Amino acid sequence: MTFLPKAAIAVLCLALLPAHAQKDDKKKDEPHPKLPVEQWLSGPERSDFKWRVELVPPRMTYQQRFLVQVRAYVDAAPLQAASHPHDFYFLMKVADERGNWLPDDTYNHYPLPPGLDKSSEIQYSTGLYAKPGKYTAALILYDAVQGQGNLWRKQFEVKAPKKDPLPALDRDLPAIEFLTEVPNDALPTHERVSFTRDRRGVPTFTTTPDIGEEEWPPGHGTEFLPVRAPRPLRVDFVLNFAPWIDPYMQRRNSTSAYRADSGRILQIGAVLSHLQIERGCVRVGAVDLSKLTVVFDRLDGRAANWDKITEQVRKIDHNTVSAAVLGNRKSTAGFLRDYLTDLMADASGCGPGSEKTDRVIVLVSHDFQFPAGTHGDRLWPDVQCSSCRYYHLRIIGGGPGSSDDLEKFFKAANPRRFDVNSPEQFRKALAEMIDEFSGGRARAREAAQ
Secondary structure (H helix, E strand, O other): OEEEEHHHHHHHHHOOOOOOOOEOOOOOOOOOOOOOHHHHHOOOOEEOOOEEEEEEEEEEOOOOOEEEEEEEEEEOHHHHHOOOOOEEEEEEEEEOOOOOEOOOOEEEEEEOOOOOOOOEEEEEEEEEEEOOEEEEEEEEEEEOOOOEEEEEEEEEEEOOOOOOOOOOOOOOOOOEEEEOEOOHHHOOOOEEEEEEEOOOOOEEEEEEEOOOOOOOOOOOOOOOOEEOOOOOEEEEEEEEOOOOEOOOOOOEOOHHHHHHHHHHHHHHHHHHOOOEEOOEEEEEEEEEOOOOEEEEEEEEOOOOOHHHHHHHHHOOOOOOOOHHHHHHHHHHHHHHHHHHHHHHHOOOOOOOOOOOOEEEEEEEEEOOOOOOOOOOOOOOOOHHHOOEEEEEEEEOOOOOOOOOOHHHHHHHHOOEEEEEOOHHHHHHHHHHHHHHHOOHHHHHHHHHO
């Protein structure tokens, strides 16, 4: 939750000053506040305070979760006119199609600070992941001092993808998961602002809300993604967190663009780590080619903690580059070659038994250009990994006029490449990978012969 003067909102956005991300106050060991929730939910809507509430239509994220966002704007001017203090709670609940309120909720406590300017407004934002279905959202604003408040309700529907290639993916996920982290870029005040002048030369600000889904954190629970491989199989996913960088100027994206890029990779990595290989295992590693660093290496997909991984990645400083990296940037391709070669030389299987293990290596990255003048290193399949298969999952559209050097780097390995630029395209690619890991591609080749 954040307080901003109405007149200053456009100026703050133009100056790219960070908004304060709203955090959920609720702690696991904190008792639920004594609010008249059941009483109010069973009654009509009410509005003791002037406000407006909006529900952003559900949209799919790269983790294949459906994100629903609710925003509220409370006019603070009438509150300041009153002589008594205010102690506000925002609480959100969701009911299923039959009208039964689900047990979970999310709430925030904010005593109204004194001296708030009359031109200010209280802005609230929260989000949740929902499975396909019909729901009713309810938002309560309650003043614990006066016993007054507002109740807003709205029905919404999350629709499953048409011709869904993975219809059982969310089988084991909760119907609703409230998110305790609201990204700065998802706050109501983060807007795309354009500046124009009318015929009289008077400046005008036009705003369009930014509703990108990439910065929201990975959800919890495990997607249902069974892989019935015909032989023991080890799949290594290698994530590249490097943002697109101008290869000649070494110009980097903005902080917000980097958060969107890394958020996309985090969501993709989270869902890929949950592949359930019947006779095998999944491991996840990550590099940052812009910093020539290994972020983490060969984590067991079943045990990967994506909360901690997300926190670790968010702490990476992309505004500075060490002198050592600048001095070695021409060996960027060699750094990646050495990492993947070491991975190919790792002959460990997936548990006990002497049966030969097939291996798959999947490189996941935005399109990426090596620095100008870089050595022409390439990945050459190692004789120690004759059973390896290679995949390249490329998220296209990295930067203005960008092209991808990773395609040339990977060419000798003859990888199966998937180009995706939306969560829907990634869902189709994920379904195809699962089918091929399960022997589908081999069956198709045999049928064609």
